Amino acid sequence: MKKTLGVILASLTLASTVALANPQGFGPAHTGPVAGFSSSNAPKTTVAQIMQTGYDDQIVVLNGRLVQYYGDNWYVFKDEKGNQIDVELDDDRPWYNIKKDQLITIVAEVDRDYQRVTLDVKDAQPVAR
Secondary structure (H helix, E strand, O other): OHHHHHHHHHHHHHHHHHHHHOOOOOOOOOOOOOOOOOHHHOOEOOHHHHHHHOOOOOEEEEEEEEEEEEEOOEEEEEEOOOOEEEEEEOOOOOOOOOOOOOOEEEEEEEEEOOOOEEEEEEEEEEOOO
């Protein structure tokens, strides 16, 4: 019994020593962007600009409306200039504050491949009027 207890205490001591030896500051402790560096502060762009010069994984901000639902989290987004692009709203977020044809501001990541350009919406908020 004493031998088993000694082995358990020794293994716990060794495990805690290894855990403390790992580099600090690389875990999930960071909960959000540093103050003043929010992507929603980025200048607003248009669908035409994204189609011409947007690059993969670029964060963009646009004003417009969701005008059509394709299904499976896919929508058609129409910007204020009338240009359209397919967007995906992830199903792991509640989007109850967004309605069809409502003017919204979206923060999205450009997904560009050989076939097409789409947006992966990270945030969407109604525009206050």
